[in-house]
Amino acid sequence: MERLGWGAIALAALALPALTANTYYLYVAATVGLLVIVTAGLNVLVGFTGQISLGHAGFYAIGAYTAALLTTRAGWNPLAAVAVAILLAALVGAGVAGAALRVSGPYLAMVTIAFGIIVEGVLIEWVSVTRGPGGIFNIPKPGLQRSYWLIMVTAALALWLVANLRSSAWGRAFLAVRGSEVAAESLGLSAYYIRIVAFTVSAAFAGAGGTLFAFLNGYISPDSFTLQTSILFLLALLFGGTGYVAGPVVGSLVFTLLPELLTGLADYRLILYGGLLMLSIYWLPSGVVGALRQIFPRRRAQTRTQADLAPADAAKPHDRPVAGEPEQPLLRVEDASLAFGGVTALADVTLSVPARGIYAVIGPNGAGKTTLLNVLSGYYAPDAGVVRLNSESVSGRPPYAIARRGVARTFQTAQLFGDLTVLENVAVGVAGPRLGNVISALLAAPQARRQERELLQRALALIGAMGLLEWADRPAKALPAGLRRRLEIIRALARKPRLLLLDEPAAGLSSSEIQELDANLTALRDSGGPAIVLVEHHMDLVMAVSDQVSVLDYGRIIASGAPDVVRRHPAVIEAYLGASA
Amino acid sequence: MYGLVALGYHITWVTSRTMNFSQGTAVMAGAVVAYATFVGLGWPFLPSFIATLLALAVFGVIIERVAVWPFFRVASPAWLLSTIACGIIAENTAMLLFGKDARAFPSPLTQRPILVGGAGFYPQELLIPVAGLLLMGGVQLFYHRTGYGKQLKAVAYNPEAAGLMGIHIPRAVMFAYALSALLAGVAGVLLAPVLNVAATMGTIIGLKAFAVAIIGGLTSAPGIVIAGLGYGLVESFVAGYISTGAREIVGFALVILVLVLRPWGLLGSRPARRV
Numbered sequence: 001m002e003r004l005g006w007g008a009i010a011l012a013a014l015a016l017p018a019l020t021a022n023t024y025y026l027y028v029a030a031t032v033g034l035l036v037i038v039t040a041g042l043n044v045l046v047g048f049t050g051q052i053s054l055g056h057a058g059f060y061a062i063g064a065y066t067a068a069l070l071t072t073r074a075g076w077n078p079l080a081a082v083a084v085a086i087l088l089a090a091l092v093g094a095g096v097a098g099a100a101l102r103v104s105g106p107y108l109a110m111v112t113i114a115f116g117i118i119v120e121g122v123l124i125e126w127v128s129v130t131r132g133p134g135g136i137f138n139i140p141k142p143g144l145q146r147s148y149w150l151i152m153v154t155a156a157l158a159l160w161l162v163a164n165l166r167s168s169a170w171g172r173a174f175l176a177v178r179g180s181e182v183a184a185e186s187l188g189l190s191a192y193y194i195r196i197v198a199f200t201v202s203a204a205f206a207g208a209g210g211t212l213f214a215f216l217n218g219y220i221s222p223d224s225f226t227l228q229t230s231i232l233f234l235l236a237l238l239f240g241g242t243g244y245v246a247g248p249v250v251g252s253l254v255f256t257l258l259p260e261l262l263t264g265l266a267d268y269r270l271i272l273y274g275g276l277l278m279l280s281i282y283w284l285p286s287g288v289v290g291a292l293r294q295i296f297p298r299r300r301a302q303t304r305t306q307a308d309l310a311p312a313d314a315a316k317p318h319d320r321p322v323a324g325e326p327e328q329p330l331l332r333v334e335d336a337s338l339a340f341g342g343v344t345a346l347a348d349v350t351l352s353v354p355a356r357g358i359y360a361v362i363g364p365n366g367a368g369k370t371t372l373l374n375v376l377s378g379y380y381a382p383d384a385g386v387v388r389l390n391s392e393s394v395s396g397r398p399p400y401a402i403a404r405r406g407v408a409r410t411f412q413t414a415q416l417f418g419d420l421t422v423l424e425n426v427a428v429g430v431a432g433p434r435l436g437n438v439i440s441a442l443l444a445a446p447q448a449r450r451q452e453r454e455l456l457q458r459a460l461a462l463i464g465a466m467g468l469l470e471w472a473d474r475p476a477k478a479l480p481a482g483l484r485r486r487l488e489i490i491r492a493l494a495r496k497p498r499l500l501l502l503d504e505p506a507a508g509l510s511s512s513e514i515q516e517l518d519a520n521l522t523a524l525r526d527s528g529g530p531a532i533v534l535v536e537h538h539m540d541l542v543m544a545v546s547d548q549v550s551v552l553d554y555g556r557i558i559a560s561g562a563p564d565v566v567r568r569h570p571a572v573i574e575a576y577l578g579a580s581a
Numbered sequence: 582m583y584g585l586v587a588l589g590y591h592i593t594w595v596t597s598r599t600m601n602f603s604q605g606t607a608v609m610a611g612a613v614v615a616y617a618t619f620v621g622l623g624w625p626f627l628p629s630f631i632a633t634l635l636a637l638a639v640f641g642v643i644i645e646r647v648a649v650w651p652f653f654r655v656a657s658p659a660w661l662l663s664t665i666a667c668g669i670i671a672e673n674t675a676m677l678l679f680g681k682d683a684r685a686f687p688s689p690l691t692q693r694p695i696l697v698g699g700a701g702f703y704p705q706e707l708l709i710p711v712a713g714l715l716l717m718g719g720v721q722l723f724y725h726r727t728g729y730g731k732q733l734k735a736v737a738y739n740p741e742a743a744g745l746m747g748i749h750i751p752r753a754v755m756f757a758y759a760l761s762a763l764l765a766g767v768a769g770v771l772l773a774p775v776l777n778v779a780a781t782m783g784t785i786i787g788l789k790a791f792a793v794a795i796i797g798g799l800t801s802a803p804g805i806v807i808a809g810l811g812y813g814l815v816e817s818f819v820a821g822y823i824s825t826g827a828r829e830i831v832g833f834a835l836v837i838l839v840l841v842l843r844p845w846g847l848l849g850s851r852p853a854r855r856v
Contacts (some may be wrong), residue, residue, distance in 0.1 A: 052661065106661060107844070110795050113788060121827070121829045124826060125826040227784075227788075238662065270673035271674065274666040274670035275670065277669075278663060278670075281662055
């Protein structure tokens, strides 16, 4: 079905110039191609990372004007002009992204709108360079036929590049950031940086589309680069289907051809656009392509068997050097305090976690256990006190920076990347912040492919070792609750951490699943795995696996020591049973 | 003036964490309805004004029902796009009914300009900020002094708890949208004599008001009022000393600057991070 669609579109694009000499049809088809180029890039931003831009006409304009000025004024070779124009669009894109992506949602929409309006304003006002509202004439035109082929080839190239990107470590990182920013940061990814890259890529694509627009028409003016244009880009993408490689094609076809077919109704054009958008928001939330995908699901990839695994890695998922570590604690917390608007969550907490073994933190509900984990992993900065990792202070560092120092964690409610498969979830953990070069990911360069294969093999081995193999190619959101937690632990272990923080891993598990978890944690400790900080309610589990226990109550540590000692501690009994000893 | 429209964003934002991205269309609708009744049908001013307010409240409710509620209910961010879609449709509809041309809106306050040291301005232009400030004061009083206003604030603070306390959430959100559209409508009526009435008049006003709301901080009404006044001043300075065209460039550059330095607006509060 999918192949058929692609084949039909390619055939139509190839056959059109042979079938008709009518320049109007060729021109319209070339416009479709232009829109495909821009929306394919926008798809990286909107579809993959889930951020919305209403300013991409600005990058389209930068591409068009740069190419036009360099060829008309400076007499450059068109190819060199195009290269510079794309580069400039990407650079400006990175700059705008740096400012815009500090915020999200309506704030981000505003910044991008503002950017678009500024560009349009500059085009109109800076008459000496841009010739103002009148625009630039006499841009060298390669002729309609050649323009047509140029645009079609570029459009195909754009789609190919985006498809490559989607199936690379970068593509997974984009979707991970959209799925759960919190979890992505716990794996060492800086959501901010990743979104900047996505924004920059999409700006470069819009710039490329702009250059071709200038050469196709031979004339450009600010009228082509208004807020309406930005909205049209976004509309076409949303209608076609965000996140799908084919989405931009469908959206571009509909949004270019429909107005042309209904020229008699030009006055109603905006109503039509608005209506189509409402229609797709109401009934096609994932666009036309998304809806088709639901009717004709993609055939599932072949079932994987143990034979596919590279067994060497599977036995020992964390090849941390065991010997030669100093006796010094791995993690030290010194007098950490944190209050939320007058409510004390942590008060003068001091503890030190050795480089080996399982350290449990228990306490009644609301005692501050999860808050403590959040301080350790950087999600909260303590008001006072220090967190030291290998005697380096990390308090106040962002989560991804702490994750890069070898700390991995799970969350109280499992934070999976729902749209990624189980295998891809683990692959995000395996790659961590090492995503490689985004340009080789776009081009699927041989080196990038090899790395990708190795990466997926490692991920597959981990999944196999923990018994999730049959789920490998299912989306993570399809997993039953018990397996979600297991996947989260596998993903964290994939980082080969030195310290693993588990936030109530037994919550919601059946008793047989808890036994399995018990066995897994013990095996992990005995095979020289990472140090583990375990926050848990389930007493049997804690008493069975931990080497050391600290009890938190009202944000204070009221007892610490071996499990048996802590269990008999009068303050602990009082905190749990409310009886005074 | 921008402050008045911007306050509309604030009202729906604090109640429901959503807003009508096409608030500018409501400004336009206010001006168009007032024109249609006052000039077109020849009604006296007061009935015409009341009809405009009613029409705008209905407009707000329609936007809320069609474009916001289905998504607010399921906590989907699609309201952002659906309100843009509604705005596009409303603007095109107005253009079809009203025509493409701008029309002058007669007002006794724009007949003769007052001259103050070389610069001329109409009394109407004085009326606008005064009326704007009065209305904003009224809205604040409503929120802080009346029972229903306090209920709305409760919804803003914690919808779930407010719902459990017996506050009718759907009605609260609907009310917020009606009030928000109504303020925009008043702004439209006030602006009509100065700007002329046209179907496309709303877009840029809506955008600038949004910029003001962001600069002041979406969660802070006083911040928005101050930002509104400040933005207006900066605009007229730039228009006076540089050029009218540079006005938009400087204005929107200001927004980006503020967001880089203080992402949640001058007086807005930073949303808590949840893990």
